[in-house]
Amino acid sequence: xxxxxxxxxxxxxxxxxxxxxxxxxxxxxxxxxxxxxxxxxxxxxxxxxxxxxxxxxxxxxxxxxxxxxxxxxxxxxxxxxxxxxxxxxxxxxxxxxxxxxxxxxxxxxxxxxxxxxxxxxxxxxxxxxxxxxxxxxxxxxxxxxxxxxxxxxxxxxxxxxxxxxxxxxxxxxxxxxxxxxxxxxxxxxxxxxxxxxxxxxxxxxxxxxxxxxxxxxxxxxxxxxxxxxxxx
Amino acid sequence: xxxxxxxxxxxxxxxxxxxxxxxxxxxxxxxxxxxxxxxxxxxxxxxxxxxxxxxxxxxxxxxxxxxxxxxxxxxxxxxxxxxxxxxxxxxxxxxxxxxxxxxxxxxxxxxxxxxxxxxxxxxxxxxxxxxxxxxxxxxxxxxxxxxxxxxxxxxxxxxxxxxxxxxxxxxxxxxxxxxxxxxxxxxxxxxxxxxxxxxxxxxxxxxxxxxxxxxxxxxxxxxxxxxxxxxxxxxxxxxxxxxxxxxxxxxxxxxxxxxxxxxxxxxxxxxxxxxxxxxxxxxxxxxxxxxxxxxxxxxxxxxxxxxxxxxxxxxxxxxxxxxxxxxxxxxxxxxxxxxxxxxxxxxxxxxxxxxxxxxxxxxxxxxxxxxxxxxxxxxxxxxxxxxxxxxxxxxxxxxxxxxxxxxxxxxxxxxxxxxxxx
Numbered sequence: 142x143x144x145x146x147x148x149x150x151x152x153x154x155x156x157x158x159x160x161x162x163x164x165x166x167x168x169x170x171x172x173x174x175x176x177x178x179x180x181x182x183x184x185x186x187x188x189x190x191x192x193x194x195x196x197x198x199x200x201x202x203x204x205x206x207x208x209x210x211x212x213x214x215x216x217x218x219x220x221x222x223x224x225x226x227x228x229x230x231x232x233x234x235x236x237x238x239x240x241x242x243x244x245x246x247x248x249x250x251x252x253x254x255x256x257x258x259x260x261x262x263x264x265x266x267x268x269x270x271x272x273x274x275x276x277x278x279x280x281x282x283x284x285x286x287x288x289x290x291x292x293x294x295x296x297x298x299x300x301x302x303x304x305x306x307x308x309x310x311x312x313x314x315x316x317x318x319x320x321x322x323x324x325x326x327x328x329x330x331x332x333x334x335x336x337x338x339x340x341x342x343x344x345x346x347x348x349x350x351x352x353x354x355x356x357x358x359x360x361x362x363x364x365x366x367x368x369x370x371x372x373x
Numbered sequence: 374x375x376x377x378x379x380x381x382x383x384x385x386x387x388x389x390x391x392x393x394x395x396x397x398x399x400x401x402x403x404x405x406x407x408x409x410x411x412x413x414x415x416x417x418x419x420x421x422x423x424x425x426x427x428x429x430x431x432x433x434x435x436x437x438x439x440x441x442x443x444x445x446x447x448x449x450x451x452x453x454x455x456x457x458x459x460x461x462x463x464x465x466x467x468x469x470x471x472x473x474x475x476x477x478x479x480x481x482x483x484x485x486x487x488x489x490x491x492x493x494x495x496x497x498x499x500x501x502x503x504x505x506x507x508x509x510x511x512x513x514x515x516x517x518x519x520x521x522x523x524x525x526x527x528x529x530x531x532x533x534x535x536x537x538x539x540x541x542x543x544x545x546x547x548x549x550x551x552x553x554x555x556x557x558x559x560x561x562x563x564x565x566x567x568x569x570x571x572x573x574x575x576x577x578x579x580x581x582x583x584x585x586x587x588x589x590x591x592x593x594x595x596x597x598x599x600x601x602x603x604x605x606x607x608x609x610x611x612x613x614x615x616x617x618x619x620x621x622x623x624x625x626x627x628x629x630x631x632x633x634x635x636x637x638x639x640x641x642x643x644x645x646x647x648x649x650x651x652x653x654x655x656x657x658x659x660x661x662x663x664x665x666x667x668x669x670x671x672x673x674x675x676x677x678x679x680x681x682x683x684x685x686x687x688x689x690x691x692x693x694x695x696x697x698x699x700x701x702x703x704x705x706x707x708x709x710x711x712x713x714x715x716x717x718x719x720x721x722x723x724x725x726x727x728x729x730x731x732x733x734x735x736x737x738x739x740x741x742x743x744x745x746x747x748x749x750x751x752x753x754x755x756x757x758x759x760x761x762x763x764x765x766x767x768x769x770x771x772x773x774x775x776x777x778x779x780x781x782x783x784x785x786x787x788x789x790x791x792x793x794x795x
């Protein structure tokens with residue numbers, strides 16, 4: 142069974158004459174890592190918002206693990222997102238008033254499932270699990286203790302990756318997470334993210350306009366390949 | 374189960390913006406202090422006035438306004454009232470319904486403190502608070518000529534002890550005229566503090582009052598006539614007139630009847646005032662002023678809360694990123710709403726609490742001073758029901774004020790979703 146499946150999905154903004162997204166069929170298998178590229182404004186972020194359950198499509202179906210989720214009430218979709226999806230923004234991923242560890246643990250505060258899973262594989266505590274993930278992402282004790290504003294952009298993005306990975310959600314959505322990094326660090330970040338997503342068993346949709354980063358992904362697609370909407 | 378999480382987030386987030394929020398909190402605290410303080414001073418003033426005279430059923434003076442009479446004869450505030458004749462005072466004292474009378478004769482002063490000419494009965498009859506009697510901490514009541522009993526405030530401020538010689542001056546405390554330096558007095562007693570005008574008075578006998586004015590006329594010493602203190606005994610020291618007379622009745626129920634009778638007595642025109650009623654009239658006169666004070670402090674509170682709203686609203690656009698991050702980890706828009714309400718309510722409540730603390734601190738540090746200096750009794754260290762209501766009013770308005778920013782945040786988080794527009 143596909144992890145996520147879209148059928149006859151259409152998305153149109155109010156006061157616009159054309160659909161920005163029109164997807165006859167799209168599916169992502171469990172554990173699959175998709176590199177999704179396309180020019181700016183082609184609807185990549187809209188697609189992510191639909192997959193994350195923040196937006197509801199104008200028409201069509203969204204299935205998550207076989208269940209239709211597009212018609213669920215907003216509160217249920219919010220809970221599903223907290224339970225099953227990790228999200229990495231382009232930049233400014235962290236709450237400046239929380240410590241690094243508390244930023245990583247944020248999903249566990251909102252989702253019992255993520256908390257339970259974070260503790261499931263023999264982690265002594267949530268803190269220990271957060272520290273394990275951070276260490277895997279090359280962030281060490283000295284970095285955890287800094288205020289998040291003192292971290293470099295690259296470090297902040299890795300903390301964001303740890304937050305997306307904690308509690309092993311089924312799906313990680315990354316919206317151009319490397320665009321604020323310099324070229325050298327971009328590939329390092331992608332490799333770390335892929336490795337950890339693999340270890341967590343999470344599927345990944347990595348959105349970027351920079352195709353040089355696609356090398357290590359199992360599946361590489363342009364949005365235009367399955368989206369017939371969008372004038373741009 | 375989410376509430377503790379939201380509370381922690383709200384706290385951490387607020388701490389991150391502590392300077393702007395701290396200033397707002399402080400202005401709310403000051404508003405709360407002001408709102409409660411005005412109320413307390415108002416209540417304290419009333420309490421101080423009402424507790425200054427107890428057990429006296431009527432205050433009788435020459436015909437005039439009863440508020441004026443009470444203010445001048447008991448509180449020694451305002452312009453002198455006309456005197457009533459000693460003969461009239463004697464007739465009142467002999468009235469079958471009257472249990473006791475105490476004369477009060479004003480007009481002299483000592484270094485800013487009014488001098489009260491009266492009889493030794495004053496110390497027995499005068500009651501204040503809930504019926505407490507005057508008490509001497511040192512010495513005794515006067516019984517001879519040129520002896521004075523001073524209030525606690527006089528003793529403290531002028532540093533007088535027993536046997537201190539004092540010279541009285543003619544005229545009101547504000548406008549002291551020539552001194553009666555030929556007839557000095559001696560302090561024979563010092564009263565315990567009462568928080569009433571008694572503390573600020575110098576008490577002498579009516580005969581002494583008469584004696585120092587033997588060689589005076591119309592407020593001036595008579596030229597060429599000087600009666601040395603040794604010779605005053607040879608004169609008749611019965612007063613011709615007094616300022617007012619405190620009257621206690623055998624049965625309180627006679628008070629209306631006697632009041633009417635005195636007001637209508639033929640011959641000398643008299644006024645008999647019931648202290649409680651006269652004070653009520655005074656409050657009615659002061660009510661406009663009190664209302665204005667309350668309105669001003671309510672306005673200050675409203676401005677502070679508007680400030681709170683402005684601070685939270687102004688910060689919202691900068692927090693769109695924060696709201697999107699919370700949404701991405703599963704926070705619902707209504708949790709974002711709750712977050713903002715918690716913040717506004719928290720700041721308001723903390724402000725109220727700080728305001729209350731400031732007020733208690735002020736009462737604790739300055740209460741004794743206020744009481745001795747102005748007769749303001751800021752009693753009840755713990756806020757009373759009316760104050761809780763006021764605090765509740767501020768808190769409720771604070772909640773309302775935080776609803777607008779919260780609603781805005783709710784809409785932002787719905788519209789932005791995971792892509793904050795910056």
